[in-house]
Amino acid sequence: MELSVNEFANGYAAVDFGGAIDSGNHWRYRVTALARGGGTQVEETDNNRLFIAPALTWAPSDNTALTLHGSFLADRTQGQNFLPYVGTVVDAPYGRIPTDLFTSDKSLDHFQRNQSWAGYEFSHRFNDTFTLRQNLRYAHLDLDFQTLYGVGYAGEPAEAQLSRGNFVTRPTANLFSVDTQGDVRFSTGPVRHLVLAGVDFKNYVLNDEQGYEAGAPLDLLNPVRGDYTPTESRYTLNQSTQNQLGVYLQDQLRIGDRLSLTLSGRHDWVGMAVDNELAPTANYDGSESAFSGRAGLLYRFDFGVAPYVSFSKSFNPVAGTKSDGSLFEPEKGQQLEAGVKYQPDVFPVLVGLSVFELKRQNFVTTDGAFNQLQIGEVRSRGFEVEANATLTHGLSLIGSASLYSLEITEGADFELGKRPVGVPEVLASLWLDYTFQDGALRGFGAAAGVRGVGSSYADRENTLDVPGFTLVDASVHFERGPWRAAVNASNLGDKTYVSSCSSATACFYGERRRASATVGYTW
Structure with a gap:
């Protein structure tokens, strides 16, 4: 078991411990935890966190293992200062904004996040050729964030009056994912293969809530705190859902002791929907599919040099909605890379x-x-x-x-x-x-x-x-x-x-x- 204690000069403190103890022949467990509290360089801004992550593994043999694990995270802090370019990067007529100035108000400002997940990892090796795995996870997030953030100067910078927006967001999100895969090792003549094939599924639901109205300005040279309440107006109030099914196949080929070739392909089908309470005409229910993949080649020389080249295509559905209430389009990408690695034996x-x-x-x-x-x-x-x-x-x-x-x-x-x-x-x-x-x-x-x-x-x-x-x-x-x-x-x-x-x-x-x-x- 391992125990460590951290002390920070600005009042921040943390304790974390973790370890593994063998209990019997087949059971192992590990608990990792973190607790921290205290201030930051910005006055009236704390940075408090609690975290615990237990894990229990059952391994009846060298070929089979099941790990149950989860975590819980709680953050309690304040919003981040949004400061103008003039007064931070370059001088304002009054100079620079102090780095410790808190531009919001403790009567309203807070950031509270609770995040938890639970799942398992299972693997079974049938023999030296076949191995089967399955990983499953369910995660939940709820967030309550309210702040007065800067939106530029109210008037000329010389007046040192910071306009502020009264912002609130209270989203909740749930994610379920399961990935089932198997790999097989075999040879075809001088070529050794490690083939990985699998299917995964994800269900993501985001209940989004955001609101904004103009807040009272703040005198940067003589800040006066008030008594503020969260905005009641909402410009985002919707539920977005994504269901993603993917199948993938990869082959890692070793040709002799020098040449390695990796070929992989994946196809995704994504169903996307948004239920917009504020603008029903912006509701959407549709789908998209895409193929992505990767090819990479590496050659190892005796003297430690290994040049390589790779090409890949990516497809990544983006959660959430734009400011007009419509869904984000999936992000796509292409990458071409070439290089060399050097690791001599001597x-x-x-x-x-x-x-x-x-x-x-x-x-x-x-x-x-x-x-x-x-x-x-x-x-x-x-x-x-x-x-x-x-x-x-x-x-x-x-x-x-x-x-x-x-x-x-x-x-x-x-x-x-x-x-x-x-x-x-x-x-x-x-x-x-x-x-x-x-x-x-x-x-x-x-x-x-x-x-x-x-x-x-x-x-x-x-x-x-x-x-x-x-x-x-x-x-x-x-x-x-x-x-x-x-x-x-x-x-x-x-x-x-x-x-x-x-x-x-x-x-x-x-x-x-x-x-x-x-x-x-x-x-």
Whole structure:
């Protein structure tokens, strides 16, 4: 069993424990739980969570196993600040909005989420050739979210009056899914096959409720709290249902010890319906079907180099409705990727390089508030590199970098050729860790790293630039016998930065400096 305790410098605390104990010859159980409470960098904003996930496994033999598992999650916090571009990314006449300012009101604001699921995983291996599995899950979610969120300035920025919207949403959702699959292993001459075939079914029901009305403005320089009640108006009140049936087949072929080929195909049939209480003329009952699949080829050389190429098509039904009450169209995509992996036998290093082109149709984005939009097509071309290596005895390195070129290729005329809002084109990180392997300091170590995010845009016209940022993190840790301890710090320089904007009126500060301590004991 393992127990760990975390303490955070800003008043946040957490305890989590988990473990596995063998009870008899056939039964095993595990319980993972988390409890946390306390504040955040924003005043009057808590971040409280309870989580428990028990699991019970019955394994009467090495060939058969049944696991019953579930979880319950309860979140209690407040809404996120929606701040204007002027006053966060760039100076307003009065300067910058403080990172700890709470722009809503505790008399109204709360975010309450209860989420639970239960199910099982069953597998039985008949012999070295055939294996059968079935996974089943039922999940439920209910959410109660009320907030006063910023919608830009009331008047000129110099007046420092933040307009606010009184928003409420109380959705509930239920999901049932079952997946039955079998695999068979066999050879045809020099070719070894692992064939996987299956059928899955999903039923998703969302009861959506959203309301909005104008709220009282807030003086950013001299905030005065009031006594507010949730809005009674509703602009969304509907039930959307999706039933999805899919069949799939995949063959992983190994030709000798060098060449691997993966071929897979899937066909989905989706029934979609919406019952709109506010606009019955927007009701819909229809269906759609699509084929998706993947093909990948990899060759391994003796000296550790393995080039590969793959192509895939995707089909993903999107839950929920647009602001006009109509259903989202399923998202479709195509991806072409080529690259090389390097893992020599004589040196503990793994390096991967890849280039890709990804196209996504019916891409979901936001209008900057709580409404979601769909774009005709977004194309992403890019390059990725990642490395994981042991440089010397006790010194390890983990690094990655991604460079993208993002472009809207189908959509409204004004956004063609533009980049989607809030999406950077550069991501990079590097982390070094040294742990003493011998002597009196054995088990003691320290680590440091840097992570960077490139610039993005705050508007669909790409005229408002959000600068990128670079942060430094560090850690000191110790492990010996059953004990583990660590002190972790993120954003060591306590840099103030805007992590992203979804519109000119919806910008969000990133997390300031945070420290945490963890102590663990395993027995």
